[in-house]
Amino acid sequence: MSGRPSIRVNQVGYLPGGPQHATWVTGEVAPRPFVVFDAAGAQRGAGRSEPWPERPEPTSGLTVHVLDLGGLPPGDGFRVVAGDDRSHPFRVAAGLYDELSRDAVELFTRLRCRHAGDVAVPGWTGPDAERLYPGWRPDGVFDVSGGWYDAGDYGKYVVSGAIALWQLLDLARLLKARGRDASVVVDECRFQLDWLLRMQVPPGHQYAGMAFHRVHGTEWSPIPGRPEDDPTTRVLHRPSTAATLHLAAVSLKASRVLDDAALVDVARTAWRAAKQHPDLIAPDDEGRFGGGPYGDPDLTDDEVWATAEWGLPVTIPPPADLDGFDFDRVTIPALLDSGQDLRPPADRLLELQAGQPWGQPYAPEQGWHWGSNGRILNNLVVLARAHEQTGDRRYRDGVVSGADYLFGRNALGQCYVTGYGTDATRHLRTRQFSTIPPGALAGGANSIPTPGFPSDPRLDGRPPQCHYLDEDTSETTNDICIRWNAPLAYITAYLSDG
Known part of the structure; x- marks a missing residue:
């Protein structure tokens, strides 16, 4: 730059x-x-x-x-x-990441939904809903209050929210294992978990036991705008098999980390409902109806993840690529919680990292994804967990070097975390904040077009790593998201002294 x-x-x-x-x-x-x-x-x-x-x-x-x-x-x-x-x-300095690790968690507190209207949200009806969800006949209203807003808007999504919660639960596990205070992280986990439980369809309704896929307005809320001033009509979208499997998986993880046996029954109900309705796929509506679709046509990995969290025997294939896990790519979370040997994927990441002059273990040939910074961090989580499992210093060194990319050792000289570094991101795309708090991670370079979310033409023709604008109009590169801040919180705590 x-x-x-x-x-x-x-x-x-x-x-x-x-x-x-x-x-x-x-x-x-x-x-x-x-x-x-x-x-x-x-x-x-x-x-x-x-x-x-x-x-x-x-x-x-x-x-x-x-x-x-x-x-x-x-x-x-x-x-x-x-x-x-x-x-x-x-x-x-040894304590470089101490304050940042706390700020990264604080963002979740700032993104808490306190929207009074979310205590009575109807299922979505009308011509568009009938076209997207044939055969769904929602009745009544549902209390889906609480939880974290997903990104720079007022949507809440089970598949995104579950993977973010899974990350913070793992952070709580890490802190406890190191004898450090995990109370703030546990409190955030319980806040999000309470919302996820409210997204489970209650008995007596169609698709009982499954999880509603998402809740947000039928149109995008205005920018800027506080949630209490949002003029859009909030609705629930049809339950999906993916959301239901994610609810089962994260409930099982939470039952262990939070020592809450009642969550096993929640997971069992969700698991059985997903088995009864294995093909409820969230349609790709290109984000035209007030929120991202978070679709996922292949649920093979979702079932593997839930199976692994049950502790049942499962074959977990090695990932075919090293592009980082995400809401629709959950084989690695399954692997991390299965107790299997993490050295093979970690060694592949170190090999990839050694081929990058910027230190990041991420370089997909087809282009850099939306939220590439989150995917880089998720690859660093694999290295961190491999270091925990084996004690091999190479994996920790890989985490240390990989973090350099996010904090300025990159093609743009950009520190992608607000409030940190000389050339830090300053203009995140978000409705929630008039002043951006420290510790928020920008999505980062994104060179793969996303239908329904136009890229800025000024980025056309740039190399993948340079597809980024620090402007509040750049949704595809400069948004915030709980799925990206969760691994930031994990990695900075992993590298922190206290």
Whole structure:
């Protein structure tokens, strides 16, 4: 991005004793010397750059060198100098991510739904509903209050909300295992879980035991606008098999982490309902009716996930790609909770990461997905869990290096978390906040078109990593989402000292 330093560093900083790398955007062909100075101007490190062999590097379209900064000691105000270029200042400290890990969780509190109207929401009816959901005849109104708003709008979605809750439940597990206070995270988990339970269709209604797929307005709510001022009509969309399997899976996870045996009955009811209605697929409406469709035509992995959470024998195929898990790609959550060996997928991610001059374990050939930053973090979660399982330091180092990308060591020199770094995201697309709080993650580069959600024409023709705009009009690159902040909370807590 114009005006930003050509030497890209982690603007939050580096952990002592871990890998410390920077990436230099330069046309130089041969290795060049670089020096690291502290705030007082004293030299604290030096070395020679390593030209990246692919020129240009394909994800960014840039010619770059990688700089190994070596074992810089704790301190503030470090800068890297190579030729005429200087990096942003950064620090080296053990507690780099402590405050950020708390801010990342605080976003969920800020996204809590306190909409009074959600205590009595009807099922959606009318010509569009009948076309999308033939045979569904909803009756009455339902209390679906609470829960977290999904993104920069006022929709709440079971498949997205369940995977975000699964992540925070795993964060609570991690904190407890390390003897740290998990009470704030547990409180957020219970708030979201209470909403998910209210999304389960009660007895006496069509599709009883299943989970409504989503709740939001029949039209997109205005921007800006507070939830209490939302003029749209809020409705529930037909239950889906995917939502029901996700409810079963996350209820089982919660029963263990929160020590709540009653949740097993919730999961059992959902499991049986999903088996009775295996083909209720959420249609792809292209987001025309006030919210994203969150469709998923292939439920094979959803059933595998729920089966794994039951602890039943299940064959979990290795993922065919390394594009990160998401609401519609839940094989990896199944694998993580199955107790199986995590080294094979983690080793594949380390191999992929070693082929990137920016340090991220993510580089899909078909393009970068909506929410690529969340997918990168989810790949880092795999590495973190592999480190927990094996104690192999390589996996932790992979997490440390991968985090660099999110905090400024990327093609745009962009720190994608609000309130952190010199060139942090500032203009997230969100209805909820007049002032964006710290600790919110932007979706990031997105080079794959999404029907119904037009991309900005200014991004046309850019390399995948450069498909990003820090503007509040860029829904496909600069939105917020609970599915992205959940792994941010996990990874920063994993890297945190307290």
